[in-house]
Amino acid sequence: MAVKHKSESLKHEEGAAKKAKTGLLKLKKIMDIESNVVKYSICIPTTVIDNCNNLEQVTFTAYQIARTAVLFNVQEIIVLDQSKDKKHEKKSRSKETISDCLLLATLLQYFVTPPNLLDTTFKKKNKLYLKCASTFPPLNQLPFMNASAEQHYKEGLSIARDSSKGKSDDALTNLVYIGKNQIITLSNQNIPNTARVTVDTERKEVVSPIDAYKGKPLGYHVRMASTLNEVSEGYTKIVWVNSGDFHYDEELSKYHKVETKLPYIAKLKKSSTSEKPCNILLIFGKWGHLKRCFRRSDLESSSLHHYFSGQLQFPASVPQGNIPIQDSLPIALTMFQRWAS
């Protein structure tokens, strides 16, 4: 009988190996997340937009990632700069002068920026790259995207106090910019400069966005990283999702360790002992690129397969590796969502 059954693997104990037809010993693992609440962060390599021919296609890719991330309430998107890890230099798209990494991060940030703060968040020279993005329907899951809803709560950016009254090194301010040259003066709060806050425009105070928007998704943070140690700071569970590798073949010797040393996650084990939510980081991308990235990173792990807690086995007919990164995202997140619920 053909083996490598997903459902059967559930019955196996942790670490139990199963012989696959191809002769590879694949490990299975139940990941213990030691918590009841799971929060996701994702790491997207810049190679995701390698096969895009123009800005429009780049924008679509970013939009698809942003959409999925908001739907699943992803906490953070880390854009991993892999321009140094590629063997072949890519032909640059015409008219682009910023790096792929910055472009992707800019677009991702654009889709979760409230419309009233767009003009302050993005510099004029970067507006050029947002030309296509501005024609997209806004992500309606985010409560602050529609101005009509929740009228008296507004997203704002704290700005420095007027410096004309002499030099003020004050790191704190009570002014919040809420777009269109409107500035709110907080009644009795002082907050750090240039912070994104949610303000109650009636009572003139900063409120918690979770209370203001009643637990609706609030979008993600975007961060850029160039090495793996920058990526994984603060994460305990790191999972690799094999994607964007259109020539992946599990029988090739260069992938031998991937298949035999890195366990496939079969399910999640939850426990209610800890109040702290478990932060899971999903790293997408091609093994070869990540390996080169690992070599130039300063990490404690001895090899890349020790760096990861496990990898994901895609369901049914979805091929391992041979899938665009942005498409593997909803599949991976759905699998985790199902396991965690």
Add this chain to the structure above:
Amino acid sequence: MSSTRKFKKVEKPLSQTRHYSLCIPTTLVSDCRNLSQITHKVYQVAKFASLFNVSEVVILEDNSQVDATKKKISTAKLILALLQYFVTPPYLRNTVFNEKFRPYLTAASKLPRLSTLPFTRYQKQDHGRYREGLTIKMQKPTLARKKIGKVFKQTKYINIGKSKALALQSQLVPINARVTIDTITRKIVSPQEAYGDFTGLDSQYGYYTRIASSFTDLFMKGPLKEGYTQSVYVPLTTRDTSIPELSSLPTAETNPHILLVFSTWDTLARAFKLDQDQFVDCQGPQEFFDAQLPCPVSNSDVADAIPMTLTTLSTVF
């Protein structure tokens, strides 16, 4: 297993004999502003359909939408053309899509091919033994000059995207059919035989597309004689319906064909109402569904719901 095989086998037996049909309403593209946004949305559907080995995509026409006057073809037709475009081998695209469709395919032609289909892959694509082809008319050369050439209903010539049409060894086939050809023996083969060892799955050579212009067509005009084994409603609104939650799927041995309908309840109710005179004792569209399967996270977009639902179906059931 012989080591000389050209394509490697990826054995994933779980869904080998479970077939899915997706039904998407034309509201899929209602929030798109231009052709390239429509194209990308349809591209996303096409990508997931081919990844999960979907065998059929049905487009449910929602007549309530007023088509913009500028458009020359209906939304349903546009989606159909785009869906079909993505599973057509690149070398047949000029034959399959005639001149008047070209303007609608400009954005689609710039997109990367679907990597999961055997015949759209780059590797040795033009030298492979098996090729997709389109059967073309044959005429008697002498009569053709007089322009009264007798047109045969059957043909032995196949357009395989090369300068010369391929003549079959000993078979005659109907014209205008999409076929898979073994270029060495010059015979028509089943896609399973040609690409079966590529993925180990039955229908991973693309999907069929059709338009259901009414609610009855959705269920009755399917390609299967016996109809769909099970129909599952994927709600895109939080409206309560009396459809029970999906608890189990038929086992793979029975070769089930599952219809997944992605829609808001309003769209379905509208479609049902137009056809109501055909169903005398029916209360509403809920009677046509065996179960419903809500998305793991609340969601109102068809293109987002497809990967979630298909992943759930193949991991949980």
